[in-house]
Amino acid sequence: MSKKITRHDFEPKIMAFVCKWCTYSGADLAGTSRMDYSPNVRMVRLPCSGRIDPQFLIKAFEQGVDGVIVSGCHPGDCHYNEGNYYARRRNLAFRELLDFHGIDLARLEFSWISAAEAIKWTKVIDVFTDKIRELGQHREYADMTDPYAHYLVKEAA
Amino acid sequence: MIEAIRTQAHNLLENKEIDVVIGYGNGSDPTRTTPVFIRKPEEVNRLIFDPRCINSLPVYLNKRQGYPKKGWKRVGIIGKGCDIRAITQLIAENQLSRDEVYIFGVPCDGVVSHFSKWDGSLRDDNRATKCSECDVHIPNDCDFFPGERPEVDRSGPYKVSAPQVLNLFNLKTDKRFKFWEKEFERCFKCYACREVCPHCSCNICITDRTTPNWIDQAPHTKGVFGWHLTRALHLVGRCTGCGECTRACPVDIQVDLFNQRMKDVVQGSFGYKSGYSETEKPPLITYMTDDSENFIQ
Known part of the structure; x- marks a missing residue:
């Protein structure tokens, strides 16, 4: 049952914005079924993938996250009938925008995972974690320094 | 006239x-x-x-x-x-x-x-x-026009007028980031690009809201990136390309490059051209069940 533990130099910080009806339940199933997946992911549960404002993803990248996963129900399965269709359009546009901005699209993943697809969830997390581990830390935002920092009082800076 | x-x-x-x-x-x-x-x-x-x-x-x-x-x-x-x-x-x-x-x-x-x-x-x-790529030299809709208004065919696809969009697009991803980093270093967040925009119509802009503070108000690069990404995002499928944001910018950042790129994407993915129809719904408030999902696993 237990996997061999391997140590890595770099543990990526991954954030998952998930829909509570499908992906969160899928992850729950993975947990209750005692499946192993990499512990690098931090989940944020939201009512629907249509609720996931790209603002969250911008903020996540700004706060120094190395990779972001967005996940929701399969098309046609949405609890609110159409939320994931809107999410699909919005994320298509947002990916193009991030790409034009110069952020590597490998760091942003979108997937459909239903409540029954615990195996898919573990697979998506494991593959994505390995990919981010290879890419390394998201340096673009981390290297940014505040040019006004020396005007601040020491404690505030 | x-x-x-x-x-x-x-x-x-x-x-x-x-x-x-x-x-x-x-x-x-x-x-x-x-x-x-x-x-x-x-x-x-x-x-x-x-x-x-x-x-x-x-x-x-x-x-x-x-x-x-x-x-x-x-x-x-x-x-x-x-x-x-x-x-x-x-x-x-x-x-x-x-x-x-x-x-x-x-x-x-x-x-x-x-x-x-x-x-x-x-x-x-x-x-x-x-x-340079304008197809509305003769307006497409008006109540009064001096003289005879000739009919012009405007069914053609949207064309990107700034050559920088393609130049940037051909760069590598990290080079593009470096370019924007250098450009946005000058931005001191006067929000002129927002003030002149006919489509920025929120009563309280998200950047003016401080609880929660979604966009960093400080004019250092992180906050500036957040602001310009958000601004471009909120204008996806709505920007009509008047170029006022670039004109109003006091430090000559070409902020409308984002908008032009997104207009191209919207045209390619959703077949929508903003500003030509009063009844067609903007692309992000509607959907088709067969939208492209090649980016989804």
Whole structure:
């Protein structure tokens, strides 16, 4: 049952914005079924993938996250009938925008995972974690320094 | 041309059919023009139109700016083709109803971009870049047009007018990030790009909200990136390409490159051209079950 533990130099910080009806339940199933997946992911549960404002993803990248996963129900399965269709359009546009901005699209993943697809969830997390581990830390935002920092009082800076 | 518009505006103001004419007048500086609000019929001679009239007036039809004022039943507005596109988009977004505005369309050959190169005639080196791919030299929708309005075919796809978009797009991803990092270093967050935008119509902008603080207010690169990404994101499928954001930028950041790129994406993915239809829904508030999902696992 237990996997061999391997140590890595770099543990990526991954954030998952998930829909509570499908992906969160899928992850729950993975947990209750005692499946192993990499512990690098931090989940944020939201009512629907249509609720996931790209603002969250911008903020996540700004706060120094190395990779972001967005996940929701399969098309046609949405609890609110159409939320994931809107999410699909919005994320298509947002990916193009991030790409034009110069952020590597490998760091942003979108997937459909239903409540029954615990195996898919573990697979998506494991593959994505390995990919981010290879890419390394998201340096673009981390290297940014505040040019006004020396005007601040020491404690505030 | 402007004579016909003045006569029409005079008649309408006298008959109280419209309450105000928003147009262009001479500015304090001989090279510049300024927006004027004409409320009395005898003042219509202040109206002018020539390539110096660069401002986009539909921003005065924006509810956030407090326009149209209370008591104004119908607003007359002088519009170039690109401005009328913005009005059409405002109507499509239910920000405005068509019978609230009376549009005076003007034929336009382009506007000046650099006043230092302006000597009275419009050439390729002093014309704004947005004018090079313009298909609304003759406005696509207006209530009054001086003379005969010829029909122009506008069914062609959207063309990116700034060559920088393609140049940037061909760069590697990290080079692109470096480019924006260098550009945005100059941004000190005056929000002029927001203030001139006819489509930024939120009563309180998300960047002005501090609880929760989604966008860092400090003008260092992180906050600036957050702001420009958000701004471009909120204009996806709504921006009509008037180029006012770039013109208003005091430090000459080409912020409309984002918008132009996104217009291209929207055209390619959803087949939508903003500003040409009053009834078609903007792309992000609607969906098709067979939208492309090649990026989804």
